[in-house]
Amino acid sequence: MKLLLTSGGVRNPSIRAELVRLLGKPIEESGALFIPTAQWGQPMCSPQSVYASIAGEWPDQEGLCDLGWASVGVLELTALPSIGADRWTSWVRDADVLLADGGEAVYLAHWMRESGLAGLLPELDDTVWVGVSAGSMAMTPRIGRLFVDWRPDGSDETLGVVDFSIFPHLDYPGWAYNTTESARAWAPTIGGPAYAIDDQTAISVAEGEVAVISEGHWEHFPG
Structure with missing residues (x-):
């Protein structure tokens, strides 16, 4: 599988x-499947926010479904265990x-495991995974306590498809917990390499090569 791990989506020509x-x-x-599942675990999200992501109704923002795909479908992971993998x-x-x-x-990582999607990923050599924020973080080993909103007393471990962690929305206006100072305090708690990326930045992973694609600001923490 090839990965394009973003903070805010496909926001500029470089990404x-x-x-x-x-x-x-x-x-x-290209045909796309959109996975909204992570929103259900985030207290700030709602049925309205899920619809806005699918319908492209976020103000002043091009969503993942709005990029001009040949086709787009919705893949809700919480439903998959009830219909069977053969379908x-x-x-x-x-x-x-x-x-x-x-x-x-x-x-999101929990439902990727429960649905069986996580187990299928190693077989999808030519498929591209495009993540936004949590959709990217789920592919990392850990996200850090700062970002755990579902089962806050539980683990911060995610899937570990890549060997680095991601601090998203770096210096996003008005977000007190996403400052550069917060990222630098978060990084030592991860116990491994990490990147802090803003919404104009993505991390590309293909055939073992990791590249930062950015028209914005980012920092690398070697761990």
Whole structure:
């Protein structure tokens, strides 16, 4: 699987160009599945926010579903255990890209395991995973206590598909916990390498190569 791990989505031409490179073909020729599951675990999200992400109704912001895909479907992970893998795995295998929305990363990782999607990922060599915020953080080993909103007394461990952690929304206006100072305090608690990235930055992972794609600000913490 190829990964495009973003903080705020495909927000600039550099990130969009990297998405096209990972797909190996134009966005307009690619089929996508959108995964809203992480939102259900985040107390600040709601049925209205899920709809806004799917329908492209966030103000002044192009969402994952709005990039010009040949087709877009919704893959709700909490439903998959009730319908059986023989039905949904073909949907995933046929998709060119999986679009994982933001929300709560530990909750998303939990349902990726429970649904069986996490176990399928190693077989999806040509599929691109595009994450936004929690949709990116779920692929890391840990997110840190700062970002745990679901089961706050539980683990902060996620899937560990990559070997680094992500601090998203770096210096986002008005977000007191996402400052550079907070990121530098968070990094030593992770126990491994990490990146702090703003909404104009993405981390691309393909064939063992990690690259930062940015028209904004980011920091690397070697761990």
